[in-house]
Amino acid sequence: MNPQGYHAPQPSKEPSYPTNTSKLGMVMSISDEEILAKFKQNESKNWAFDMLVRKYQVRLYQHIRKMVVSHEDTDDLLQDTFVKVWQSLENFRGEAQLFTWVYRIATNECLRFLQKKRSFLGVPILDISERLATELDKSMPFSADEVADKLQKAVLKLPDKQRLVFNMKYYEDLNYEAISEILGTSVGALKASYHHAVKKIEDQLQKEF
Amino acid sequence: MKKLPQIPPKHLFEAPNESRYFDELPQKVRSKILEQKTKSLPNKLWSFFIKPQFSLPIASAALLIGFWWASIQTVPTTDVPSTELQAQLKSIPKQDIQNYLLEQNLSQEDIIDFANSEKLDLTAQNNLNQVPEEVLEEALEEDLEEYL
Incomplete structure (x- = not known):
């Protein structure tokens, strides 16, 4: 793990940030x-x-x-x-x-x-998720990756804070300590939140496929 | 259906014209900071004035300055004491005032008013020659009306 809260790079999980790599480097x-x-x-x-x-x-x-x-x-x-x-x-x-x-x-x-x-x-929480999903369809009308697309839509159904935890852990690969510092929530609570989020998403994906 | 750990995370979102967008973003941020700085100066001044701990003393000071300004702008009308003025007027003989007024181009009403206020007899012989005829007639009519 590096000092910025990231785990050591794992080739299979490393997010591909599309940018000018030489400048960024x-x-x-x-x-x-x-x-x-x-x-x-x-x-x-x-x-x-x-x-x-x-x-x-x-x-x-x-x-x-x-x-x-x-x-x-x-x-x-x-x-x-x-x-x-x-x-x-x-x-x-x-x-x-x-x-x-x-x-x-x-x-x-x-x-x-x-x-x-x-x-x-x-509007209540669920309606805003729907709106965000509609926004997602507008943003990427021709998504090449159906699984990734469905996954993103399932994530949008989560409550805001749970979604934040999921995004930071799953997509941004931050460790719990870093997320805890960012959100001001205990590591234990974050682990529980992530676990619930994964469960909800898997249930949602189960329905979709 | 795969379990979540088997699905590799993939960033779906891209900014339109991504490399250009990120090249230009620092400049856009700097412009926004400058814009806020120029906007915030009058806002800071205004917010200073509307702070409760400053607004009352500032308002009081403004009010006091306003009163002071108004007082120095006003022409003093009561500077001469009225008793002194009255004493000066009283020292002038009535005859002189009468003569002075008769020499002036006064209206008939003014003369009658003055005569009434001073209880002067406009029909007195020494004045009759100098008083216009119409004034005398009017005065006589008024005097007569009182007795009718």
Whole structure:
């Protein structure tokens, strides 16, 4: 497991982030400590922030997009997340890892957005899942992978927080300790939540096939 | 049907024109930060003024300044004490006032009002030559009406 809460790379499970790998490789080689140190200096503040955005943008995009589905909403939330990171980074004390701290901001943005959307539409949880599934069909009308598509639709039926836990564990391969830091929930509760989520998804997939 | 652990995780979502989108995102974020900075300055000022701990003292100070400003802008009308003014007027002989008023181009009503207020006899011989005839007639008519 690396210091950012990821398990050692497993070729079969490694998510394929579609991006410019050479640039990303260069940015990923910059440590969080270096970014934070450079951010504290006025002359390298903008450079450091630019590196931070480049380092986390793809992962955060995927994290947010899985929660809100639409690209436009994801784009707004991702930008808002980085604006908040900029505003608060000076006060970042390093009590948590930079990675989990940034993820927490993005997660809170997502939850707030979904809550707002729900109260604006005046619909219960199940209805918003339906809406997200419809959004998913619009986003990817010709999905090549039927299993992955059905799985994603089953995930959308989960309650927000359970969905977050599932996404972070299954898709983003974060360990429970990192998820616990991001969500502020105990590891035991997260394990139970993930177990329930997997059970619900398997039941749903059983019905589909 | 496969169990979940047998299904490899696959990211279905892609941003439209992905590599360009991620190349441009840092710039978009910087622009948004700048935009918020320029917006937030007047907001910060405004929010300072509407904070409860500041709003009351600021409002009171504004009110006091307003009163002070109004007071220096107003022309003082009561600066001369009325008793002093009355004393000065009383020192002028009535005859002089009468003569002065008769020399002025006053309307008949003004003269009658003045005469009534001062209880002057407009029919007195020394004044008759200088008072216009119509005024005298009007005054006489009014006097007569009182006795009828």
